[in-house]
Amino acid sequence: MSILIKPLISEKMTKAGEKLNCYGFIVDRKATKTQIKKEVEEIYGVKVERVNTLVQRGKSSSRYTKAGMIEGQKNTVKKAMVVVNKEQKIDFFSNI
Numbered sequence: 001m002s003i004l005i006k007p008l009i010s011e012k013m014t015k016a017g018e019k020l021n022c023y024g025f026i027v028d029r030k031a032t033k034t035q036i037k038k039e040v041e042e043i044y045g046v047k048v049e050r051v052n053t054l055v056q057r058g059k060s061s062s063r064y065t066k067a068g069m070i071e072g073q074k075n076t077v078k079k080a081m082v083v084v085n086k087e088q089k090i091d092f093f094s095n096i
Contacts (some may be wrong), residue, residue, distance in 0.1 A: 003031045003039045007054070007092050008079065021084050036080045043064045047085040054079050 008024030016022040027036055033051040040048050058074040084090060 003028050003035050003037070004043065009092060010032065014083070016081075017090070021086060021089070023082050023084065023090050025080045027078050027080045029076070031080075033080075040082050041082075044087040044090050046090060048082055049085060050083040052081040052083075054081075070083065 005026045005028065008026060010024075010076050013022075013024045016024070024038070025036070031039075032052060036053070037051050040046065040051075042055045055076065058076040060071065060073050061073045062069055064070075
């Protein structure tokens with residue numbers, strides 16, 4: 001199983017990628033920083049300088065339907081912010 005689940009593609013992360021060479025990924029909850037660094041270097045062929053991780057807790061959500069109120073919980077995810085070398089870039093849209 002892969003450690004990287006999917007890249008974070010949003011307006012905020014795109015700007016961070018352009019200005020700071022910082023790219024975001026949703027990763028496996030049990031993954032360590034060294035495992036994430038190794039995986040990004042293998043898949044994208046870049047030199048990773050730094051990895052920051054955070055665990056975003058799942059929010060509770062509720063909605064009103066015809067049958068009544070439905071309550072639930074969104075999933076808890078682990079995110080990794082990866083800073084690569086200044087001369088290198090990651091292009092998520094190259095294989096589309």
